[in-house]
Amino acid sequence: MAYTFFRGDVKLKNRIRELREKKNLTLVELSDLLFKMFAIKISPDLLSKYERGDRKAKSNTLAGLTYIFGVPTDYLDGSKTIxxxxxDGVLDRLKMERIYFKVSEERGGYPVEKLKNYIEEEMKSDFITFLLSDAYEEKAGTDGESLNVRIIEAIRLISNAVLLRTDTDNFSPSGIFRHLIFDADSIGQEFESDNLDFSTISEEQRKTINEILPIIRKIREQTKTAFEQLAKDKNINPETGFERMIRERKSK
Known part of the structure; x- marks a missing residue:
């Protein structure tokens, strides 16, 4: 099934008016929201000038608007498309996963254009297209996830898909095992993040997390070890070409 992508796939001066109208907010109502939620005093007339591009909003105002509309700042100000x-988000994640762009393919690197082609191909999948579409919003209704959340989820899913393609050289056994080991290692890590805000959950929920975390850690280690052992039994080295090169260089 084909879906129409969420509006905004061309650069604009900004998308404030479009997003305000999607939320059925008047300029007066948006002005009131900014003041009530963030103590940002912006008149409806000034908001109108922001919408027309006659004035540029300050960073704190943009931050407030992105929160209200649930979109990335660079989407709101028109500087980027979805x-x-x-x-950019996927490429940043690939860098974090040690996918090297400036290294030859023979040494385990990947040209940026090749990675971008992979990303664009994954973006055309039915689920990603639906996730970012107006149709998703209409189906989810007012309780649905914000565009910002959906973009983050799309980046995560596409990153995993592209990692599988890059690390596997078209689904080689070594890459598949590396992908599985990485997934096993990440099980439950969101509950151990330094950025986890415990102030938003109850004492009972905190107690439950603390009770379950040791079990999750044990499962994570057992799963990771099992995949590593299976790879060893199959005589498969789940490393990228670049990782092998670094390891061999250090051993000399």
């Missing part, structure tokens, strides 16, 4: 936000 597609470019996702491409």
């Amino acid at each position: 597609k470019s936000i996702i491409i």
Whole structure:
């Protein structure tokens, strides 16, 4: 099934008016929201000038608007499209996963254009297209996830898919095992994040997390070890070409 992508796949001066109208807010109502939620005093007339591009909003105002509309700042101000936000987000994640762009393919690197082609191909999948579409919003209704949340989820899913393609050289056994080991290692890590805000949950919930975390850690280690052992039994080295090169260089 084909879906129409969420509006905004061309660069604009900004998308404030479009997003305000999607939420059925008047300029007066948006002005009131900014003041009530963030103590940002912006008149309806000034908001109108922001919408027309006659004035540029300050960073704190943009931050408040992005929170209200649930979109990335660079989407709100028109500097990026959804597609470019996702491409940049995926490339950033690939860098974190040690996918090297400036290294030859023979040494385990990947040209940026090749990675971008992979990303664009994954963006065309039915689920990603639906996730970012107006149709998803209409189905989810007012209780649905914000565009910002959906973009983050799309970046995560596409990153995993592209990692599988890059690390596996078209689904080689070594890459598949590396992908599985990485997934096993990440089980439950969101509950151990330094950024986890425990102030938003109850004492009972904190107690439950603390009770379950040791079990999750044990499962994580057992699963990771099992995949590593299976790879060893199959005589498969789940490393990228670049990782092998670094390891061999250090051993000399």
